[in-house]
Amino acid sequence: MTDKPIPLPNVSGPILTKIIQYCQHHKDDASRRQPKPSNYDLENDCSEAAVQQAIEKMDDFDRDFCRVDQGTLYDLLLAANFLDIQPLLDLVGYTVASMMKDKSVQEIRDTFHIKNDFTPEEEKRVIKENSWCEN
Structure with a gap:
C-alpha cells in the first residue's frame, strides 16, 4: 500500500463523500459482484411496467441518495462515469432520465x-x- 494520493480531477470532495457512502451501502450486495444487468437498466424496455419494476427494486437508500439538487446529480453522474462505478451510473442516469419522462x-x-x-x-x-x- 502506498501513501500517494490518487488524482481525481473531475470529482470534488463532497461528491466523493457521497460516492463513498453509496459504495459502503452497497459493498455487500451480491448482485453487484456478479456480471448481470443492473436493476435500473431500462435500455431495452422503458415501458411504464418496466419503470415501475425498477422503482420497486430500488431500496430506500438509493431513492434518498438521488434526492439532491440537479447540480449534485450531474456531478454524481460524471463522477460515476469517471470512476467506472456502473451501478451508480445506472442509478443516477435512471434518475436523470426519469426527470424527462412524459x-x-x-x-x-x-x-x-x-x-x-x-x-x-x-x-x-x-x-x-x-x-x-x-x-
Missing part, C-alpha cells in the same frame, strides 16, 4: 435550463425528421 420538449428545456437555439424553420425540420418516434 415531458414536452419545452418542459425538458425548462427543467434542464436548455436554451432553444434553433430557428423556427430548423425546429420544424427536426420535428418532422423525428416524428417517427412520437407515441
